Amino acid sequence: MDIPRAIWRGRTKPELLKLYYFRGIDIDLVVAGVDTTPTAVEWAMAELLRHPEKMAKARAEIEQALGMDTKVRESDIPRLHYLQAIVKEIARLYSPFLLPHKADTEVDLCGFKIPKNTQIMVNMWAMGRDSSVWQDPDRFEPERFLDIEVDIRGTDFELIPFGAGRRTCPGMLLGYRMLHLILGSLIQSFDWELGNGETPKTMDMSEKLGVTLNKAKPLYVIATPIKLQH
Ligand code: HEM
Numbered sequence: 001m002d003i004p005r006a007i008w009r010g011r012t013k014p015e016l017l018k019l020y021y022f023r024g025i026d027i028d029l030v031v032a033g034v035d036t037t038p039t040a041v042e043w044a045m046a047e048l049l050r051h052p053e054k055m056a057k058a059r060a061e062i063e064q065a066l067g068m069d070t071k072v073r074e075s076d077i078p079r080l081h082y083l084q085a086i087v088k089e090i091a092r093l094y095s096p097f098l099l100p101h102k103a104d105t106e107v108d109l110c111g112f113k114i115p116k117n118t119q120i121m122v123n124m125w126a127m128g129r130d131s132s133v134w135q136d137p138d139r140f141e142p143e144r145f146l147d148i149e150v151d152i153r154g155t156d157f158e159l160i161p162f163g164a165g166r167r168t169c170p171g172m173l174l175g176y177r178m179l180h181l182i183l184g185s186l187i188q189s190f191d192w193e194l195g196n197g198e199t200p201k202t203m204d205m206s207e208k209l210g211v212t213l214n215k216a217k218p219l220y221v222i223a224t225p226i227k228l229q230h
Contacts, residue, residue, distance in 0.1 A: 031211065046219050050205070
């Protein structure tokens with residue numbers, strides 16, 4: 001990571017270390033914050049376009065809760081239970097790995113001995129699709145979350161898309177709210193159609209693993225604005 005010459009010229013060593021440290025934090029925030037939310041929104045829109053009846057159900061909930069003349073706001077999220085269920089279902093289906101962690105000491109985890117200094121990768125994708133926990137795990141079924149209480153903010157360990165504990169995602173509350181707001185606004189404000197000749201049945205839903213789990217073939221859609229009453 002290079003810092004331009006004009007910035008480091010004439011600075012003392014501690015000053016330079018500080019610069020590197022803060023620059024590292026900036027880069028962390030951009031890398032970790034930029035890709036995650038849009039990727040989740042893309043998967044959610046793809047699933048909703050594959051299941052138009054669920055898109056209609058989500059819009060009906062918003063219309064019923066807010067009427068036709070108010071845009072979705074952050075304060076509306078607690079009332080939009082189906083929207084929350086969609087976000088949880090997307091987190092269950094399309095979360096990749098947590099960041100790598102390292103065991104500080106030897107630990108016993110569910111009968112497995114993890115030696116000190118082992119690097120641990122938590123596979124959230126596999127956790128989300130574990131058939132001993134989730135019924136019909138590969139199916140997009142937000143309704144499953146209407147009957148059970150699962151908090152995805154790091155307290156219910158069957159679903160931890162932001163991680164949990166001391167190294168949990170520091171952008172969690174921002175990401176969590178943005179997901180609901182963006183998705184709610186998109187559902188409320190536009191009619192959606194698939195582009196590029198794709199149909200709900202033939203849509204390519206393959207995945208591409210990076211730091212986030214991306215859609216291998218980007219979603220191509222046509223959006224028609226719906227006029228809110230004002
Ligand atoms: C839907 C949105 C997001 C998801 C699903 C998400 C998920 C995650 C996950 C799983 C981790 C690793 C936690 C672990 O290994 O235990 C993480 C770390 C991190 N996230 Fe997020 N994140 C999101 C949004 C954001 C945003 C908006 C920001 C910043 C503005 C952000 C900043 C970070 C940073 C800096 C780390 C590294 C923390 C560390 O190393 O201790 N994230 N995130």
